Amino acid sequence: MRTDTIAAIATPPGEGGIGIVRVSGEQAFPIAERLFRRRGGSKPLQSHRAYFGVIVDPAAGETLDRALLLPFRAPRSYTGEDVAEFHCHGSPYLLRRVLELVWREGARPAEPGEFTLRAFLNGKLDLAQAEAVADLIRARSEAQLRSALALHEGRLSQQVHALGDELLRLLATVEAHIDFSEEIGELDPHTLIHDLQSLLQRLDALLEGAQAGRILREGARVAIVGRPNVGKSSLLNALLGEERAITTEIPGTTRDTLEESLIVGGVPLVILDTAGLRESADVVEQMGVERARRAAERADLILLVYDLTAPDWDADRALLESLPPHTPKLLVGNKVDAAPKRQQHARSVFPNSVFISALTGTGLDALQEAILTALEVQRVGEETPTLTHQRHIQAVAEAKRALEQTREALRQGYPPDLIAVDLRAAWLALGAITGETADETLVQRIFRDFCIGK
Ligand SMILES: Nc1nc2c(ncn2[C@@H]2O[C@H](COP(=O)(O)OP(=O)(O)O)[C@@H](O)[C@H]2O)c(=O)[nH]1
Ligand SMILES: [Mg+2]
Known part of the structure; x- marks a missing residue:
């Protein structure tokens, strides 16, 4: 010390x-x-x-x-x-x-974060609560503030402790059968499996809101993609309420990916305006297209914009199919002001479209609502998720994997010493959240992100 x-x-x-x-x-x-x-x-x-x-x-x-x-x-x-x-x-x-x-x-x-590091080392707060201090300082929205406070007050830590205690109890039972199997008889796998099930349910309940929680804390990455000239940059500007991206009638104007932050319904979003997706002979534009693809790959949500005044359904369908399959997508029919009658046909091609005009602002409220729904964060007001850090989500997922392995080992009738290994792995994974089982490298990495004086 x-x-x-x-x-x-x-x-x-x-x-x-x-x-x-x-x-x-x-x-x-x-x-x-x-x-x-x-x-x-x-x-x-x-x-x-x-x-x-x-x-x-x-x-x-x-x-x-x-x-x-x-x-x-x-x-x-x-x-x-x-x-x-x-x-x-x-x-x-x-x-x-x-x-x-x-x-x-x-x-x-x-050093950066050294006051809080000392608080951690002196047991004033645990690792998750220390991370919450950084979250509190960085909170830019109601939802971020609320989830940071909950973490700081120890809502996650309490659950992790309760789960950890339960794991230690099971571990003690299993280890007793390693050391004293002659006195206390064989391990009863059924009770143990039953206890594991209830633990797994609790982990699942935590993981359920995790994606929404992470998005609330980090902000959701929303990529606007579409063919050139459909109005992607105009949509970015309309969402921001200001002229940030250059818009022209010349296809291929946006050649790089532009990132802008805004807060919708208390949820921080990072909107990415990308180059129009098309084959191009222009090297710079090609690079832009490549970046657009990468932005789509890293996005939490993709807005695929198409142009109601100049539709090319085959091209838009092909584009939709080329996008990462597991990322949620919203289909946005733009320029509804100039071609209101095309909505009907558009609906038959892309049934779940949201129709907007980036020019007049029609449909933007509905689009924002649809964005929150697609991100599954629309209920921000009611309850804040407990898991908000990627690090915590990974730890819980790892504990879950280890417990599933324990259950399988029990079903296979493996000896108690092997069961104990899996149980211990689950306990170690969970303990990293509060720092109980965190090594020095992890602790250092966490406090490195703090500012000096905190
Ligand atoms: N009538 C109409 N024109 C639009 C709308 N949105 C964009 N445009 C026009 O479409 C052209 C291309 O817009 P831009 O945002 O640069 O498209 P991008 O290439 O997809 O980024 C520009 O001339 C815009 O003024 C809209 O909602 N209605
Ligand atoms: Mg553009």
């Missing part, structure tokens, strides 16, 4: 009403005593109080700022160590000066 003292500016760069320098570690209080002059300064600092005073450079005898000092005594602090927070005026220059003073007095620069 590291006990050196770390310090960083905890507020974002730039001018602000206040700026905070955070110090954590054994030297936090002594450093604060040396740098902060307050009334009644001969009495020791009390935890969880706000002191008003001045920050001074003791070497130069110079006053830097009138500020607040908030001391938090271990273990009742964010990191679980002694923490001192200097709440200064929000000048980047001033904060830098204060930070350098703190360093000079014996702290060292904190």
Whole structure:
């Protein structure tokens, strides 16, 4: 366990009403005593109080700022160590000066996420809750905020703990049969299989909302594809409510994939406008087409746009068939303003079409609704899914695989030591979520994504 003292500016760069320098570690209080002059300064600092005073450079005898000092005594602090927070005026220059003073007095620069890492190492929060801290900071929508809070409050962790306890109980039973099979008789596979079934059901219930959960957190990637000139770029602009992509009547204008974020019904979307999909002799356009295909492959949802004023049903059908088969798709008949009568025929070719005009805005609300439905996130308001991180989803899926293997091994009548191996694998997989069974590399990778000062 590291006990050196770390310090960083905890507020974002730039001018602000206040700026905070955070110090954590054994030297936090002594450093604060040396740098902060307050009334009644001969009495020791009390935890969880706000002191008003001045920050001074003791070497130069110079006053830097009138500020607040908030001391938090271990273990009742964010990191679980002694923490001192200097709440200064929000000048980047001033904060830098204060930070350098703190360093000079014996702290060292904190690494990204190091305050939260220490909180994790001191048992103030588990790994999933630490990840939720980063989610909270990055939340840009109601749904993201709500799922980050639920994760931070430990909703997933509690379920993982309950499942882990149950797994350990089963493991103990199985292991008893390895060591004392003579005393306690043969392992009864039926009870064990029964217990496994109920565990598997609980894992399935978690996985059910996982896709929607991941999309809520990361944002859904929605690729707009279609032949040239059908109005893909116009649709992007219409969804954004501004001119972001260049639109022209000349086919092949969009040659690269354009990415724009927006929030629809509380759900963050990343919309990708792509080059028109067609055979082209132009090398640059060919590259654009290639990128469009790749964008479609990585998308959570594909909007296939076709042109009601200039239909080419065979080409559009062929295009539809060339798209990744397992990705959900929406068929969008555009330019309904210029060819309203074609809707009927279009419906006979592509029955589930949404008809819009990217020019006038007709049908855009219905399209947004259809997008949320296709992504299966339309019920965001009611309940937030528990699994929102790809890492957690993978861990649960891995635990599920291991339990299915355990069940199979039991059915085959394998000996208890082999059963125990599979059960243990499931427990290890689940424990990585909360960090109980996470190795150092994983922990490091997670905290590397944090910002400095958090
Ligand atoms: N009448 C009409 N014209 C449209 C509509 N959407 C796009 N256009 C026109 O169709 C042409 C091609 O649009 P663009 O967005 O560049 O198509 P892209 O090649 O698929 O990106 C432009 O001249 C647009 O003004 C629409 O809803 N109605
Ligand atoms: Mg375009």
